[in-house]
Amino acid sequence: MAAIRTKPDHHTYTFPGFGSEKFPNLMLRGAGDLNNWHLKVYEQQHEGYVAMRKALQTEPVAVIDEVKASGLRGRGGAGFPAGLKWSFMPKDTPERKLTRYLVCNGDEGEPGTFKDRVILEYNPHQLIEGMIIGGWAMQCAMGYVYIRGEFLWLIEKLEAALQQARDAGYLGKNILGTGWDYDILVYRGAGAYICGEETALLNSLEGRRGEPRVKPPFPAVKGAFGQPTTVNNVETLAAVPPIMRMGGAEYAKIGSPKNAGTRIFGVSGHVKRPGIYELPMGTPMNFLVEELAGGSSTGRKIKAIIPGGASCPMLDEKDFDVPMDFDNLKARGSMGGSGGLIVMDESVCIVQATLRLIRFYAHESCGQCTPCREGCNWMQLVLHRIEHGQGRPGDLDLLASLTPRIGMRTLCPLGDAACGPMDSALQKFRHEFEHHITHKTCYATGSRLLSNVGAH
Amino acid sequence: MSHAHPHETSNEVLAPGQRLQESERKAFSPEAVAEIQAIMAQYPDKMAATLPALYIAQREFGFVSLAAMRAVADVIGIPEAHVFGVATFYTMYQKAPVGKFHFQVCTNISCALRGAAQLLEKVCERTGVTPGQGPSPDGLWSVEEVECLAGCGVAPCVQVNQDVYDELVDEDKLVEVMEACKRGEYRPWAH
Numbered sequence: 001m002a003a004i005r006t007k008p009d010h011h012t013y014t015f016p017g018f019g020s021e022k023f024p025n026l027m028l029r030g031a032g033d034l035n036n037w038h039l040k041v042y043e044q045q046h047e048g049y050v051a052m053r054k055a056l057q058t059e060p061v062a063v064i065d066e067v068k069a070s071g072l073r074g075r076g077g078a079g080f081p082a083g084l085k086w087s088f089m090p091k092d093t094p095e096r097k098l099t100r101y102l103v104c105n106g107d108e109g110e111p112g113t114f115k116d117r118v119i120l121e122y123n124p125h126q127l128i129e130g131m132i133i134g135g136w137a138m139q140c141a142m143g144y145v146y147i148r149g150e151f152l153w154l155i156e157k158l159e160a161a162l163q164q165a166r167d168a169g170y171l172g173k174n175i176l177g178t179g180w181d182y183d184i185l186v187y188r189g190a191g192a193y194i195c196g197e198e199t200a201l202l203n204s205l206e207g208r209r210g211e212p213r214v215k216p217p218f219p220a221v222k223g224a225f226g227q228p229t230t231v232n233n234v235e236t237l238a239a240v241p242p243i244m245r246m247g248g249a250e251y252a253k254i255g256s257p258k259n260a261g262t263r264i265f266g267v268s269g270h271v272k273r274p275g276i277y278e279l280p281m282g283t284p285m286n287f288l289v290e291e292l293a294g295g296s297s298t299g300r301k302i303k304a305i306i307p308g309g310a311s312c313p314m315l316d317e318k319d320f321d322v323p324m325d326f327d328n329l330k331a332r333g334s335m336g337g338s339g340g341l342i343v344m345d346e347s348v349c350i351v352q353a354t355l356r357l358i359r360f361y362a363h364e365s366c367g368q369c370t371p372c373r374e375g376c377n378w379m380q381l382v383l384h385r386i387e388h389g390q391g392r393p394g395d396l397d398l399l400a401s402l403t404p405r406i407g408m409r410t411l412c413p414l415g416d417a418a419c420g421p422m423d424s425a426l427q428k429f430r431h432e433f434e435h436h437i438t439h440k441t442c443y444a445t446g447s448r449l450l451s452n453v454g455a456h
Numbered sequence: 457m458s459h460a461h462p463h464e465t466s467n468e469v470l471a472p473g474q475r476l477q478e479s480e481r482k483a484f485s486p487e488a489v490a491e492i493q494a495i496m497a498q499y500p501d502k503m504a505a506t507l508p509a510l511y512i513a514q515r516e517f518g519f520v521s522l523a524a525m526r527a528v529a530d531v532i533g534i535p536e537a538h539v540f541g542v543a544t545f546y547t548m549y550q551k552a553p554v555g556k557f558h559f560q561v562c563t564n565i566s567c568a569l570r571g572a573a574q575l576l577e578k579v580c581e582r583t584g585v586t587p588g589q590g591p592s593p594d595g596l597w598s599v600e601e602v603e604c605l606a607g608c609g610v611a612p613c614v615q616v617n618q619d620v621y622d623e624l625v626d627e628d629k630l631v632e633v634m635e636a637c638k639r640g641e642y643r644p645w646a647h
């Protein structure tokens with residue numbers, strides 16, 4: 001088995017001003033410090049488990065109200081209000097006692113996204129604390145953390161952290177004298193992006209193929225093992241302790257209107273300092289890319305940015321000033337998604353980039369819905385022939401006609417996710433596709449994003 | 457789920473139906489059986505032990521062979537068809553033998569922007585292996601092209617077995633990692 005890592009990684013976590021009132025560090029406290037996963041360090045240096053004690057002395061409904069007041073929106077992709085989601089969980093009635101579950105989504109598979117791993121690596125107790133508070137608020141019997149299979153070393157670290165919490169009496173029977181029993185189990189995925197979708201995740205957790213379920217019933221009614229379940233992202237749950245500590249109203253003051261709090265952004269691609277940056281929601285994108293991440297690493301101009309993981313439509317130059325929150329990004333035709341920015345400079349051939357992205361969706365489609373299974377594959381084939389100099393005059397219209405036949409016609413949003421990059425690339429960089437079809441080569445010369453070895 | 461398409465299937469040696477390979481080993485050790493039974497007891501439904509049991513099978517059998525899948529079905533007491541379906545759905549269960557050091561190279565977008573395609577070629581060149589065609593003759597190396605490993609900030613991202621995850625790999629670093637493997641500094645596959 002892999003051991004707990006003793007070697008720090010290369011990510012950036014901090015910048016001048018981080019931790020000040022302007023740039024509060026609510027999530028990345030202690031990031032970069034490999035000892036921070038110890039319960040003692042978390043309690044002594046980072047106000048650890050203070051919020052949990054406060055919550056356990058508060059009525060569960062009042063805890064939900066606090067999270068509602070904070071305005072916290074889910075960090076997994078869709079930005080759904082967390083408090084509202086929690087309030088959907090059915091309550092016990094005198095006639096009927098229910099077994100409820102809280103599931104943490106740590107599948108983190110969206111290309112360009114690498115934020116949950118930082119919480120798991122440096123701050124696992126904050127996630128555990130958030131899951132205890134959430135479990136209390138919804139009166140759950142168990143919490144499950146579903147983590148992607150590749151994160152074996154993080155799974156082992158989280159298990160060790162959970163054991164410390166158990167030893168401290170924060171998990172198990174009659175937690176801190178409340179009479180409430182609750183424990184957390186870790187479940188390891190096995191390499192399927194689709195298991196990040198919440199109902200696919202539930203199937204996987206039950207030991208099945210990760211195929212999304214037909215909704216309704218929604219997980220709050222029938223989730224894991226047939227019981228009412230709430231699924232939240234790692235970052236969402238880790239944001240709960242700061243909220244309980246400072247109070248919902250105080251947390252709501254951070255960030256931009258209707259987009260409260262801080263968010264962990266990951267920057268990758270052609271920037272000088274790729275890495276992880278925690279910033280208030282609504283921070284302008286060019287501040288992050290130019291000031292914090294150092295701008296283009298190649299000296300060439302930045303051509304396109306995907307603002308929230310591979311599923312989000314690309315943005316071009318005119319939108320680089322967008323304030324990064326769910327609503328502003330939506331207004332510019334993209335999405336907040338998972339907070340992973342992918343920066344591409346002028347040397348990138350957009351046809352290649354799009355083909356690589358669509359290949360991902362074709363590969364990761366679970367195959368249940370015809371539009372997604374066939375449509376992604378078809379887009380890939382057409383893009384492949386354009387890229388390889390065999391594009392036909394009608395191909396761009398063909399591609400444009402495919403996406404409306406996939407989007408909103410599938411069981412889960414993976415189909416829509418594939419349409420975002422496709423449509424935005426065609427709209428914003430149509431000339432590159434046309435150049436490829438007419439001249440049979442890239443508009444951006446020397447771009448090499450695709451390997452030509454072997455099978456995939 | 458992966459689909460057949462021209463440029464990828466042309467050098468795929470195994471037709472889909474031939475994917476499941478046999479292993480010499482046919483059954484779990486008693487310790488592994490106990491381990492699986494303990495996992496079954498942790499969940500409201502014993503089927504939840506399918507994924508963890510397949511990892512245990514991979515560890516014991518070296519890869520997830522047909523016999524390994526049958527053994528999983530047998531211990532948990534669920535249909536073989538269910539286990540076959542699960543094992544073939546997930547890419548981290550290796551359905552054919554891999555090398556002692558299995559390189560998983562991410563070629564998704566963030567890594568591609570920082571030279572993953574070129575790195576993959578270097579890995580193949582240095583190990584003498586073609587992805588999807590099994591381990592090198594000496595059994596040391598195998599290579600797989602994988603999707604995003606959530607290490608996009610340290611791209612290109614490569615994982616060796618379960619241990620190394622984000623060694624900012626360029627060619628010098630790659631040679632260093634390979635040498636360290638040979639010296640036994642990385643845990644081999646099926647530890």
Ligand SMILES: Cc1cc2nc3c(=O)[nH]c(=O)nc-3n(C[C@H](O)[C@H](O)[C@H](O)COP(=O)(O)O)c2cc1C
Pocket residue numbers: 073074075076077078079080082085105106107108109110193194195196197198199231232233234236237412413414417
């Ligand atoms: C194809 C697909 C992949 C997803 N992958 C993830 C993921 O890796 N992590 C995650 O937290 N949410 C992922 N989601 C979103 C989840 O379905 C779900 O909305 C989220 O976990 C809810 O948590 P939140 O309300 O805290 O954001 C994915 C959704 C889809 C459609």
Ligand code: SF4
Pocket residue numbers: 194211212364365366367368369370372373410411412413414415
């Ligand atoms: S949209 Fe695609 S991934 Fe989602 S359920 Fe349908 S086939 Fe599966």
Ligand code: FES
Pocket residue numbers: 111112113562563564565566567568603604605606607608611613
């Ligand atoms: S794209 Fe390679 S690790 Fe994310």
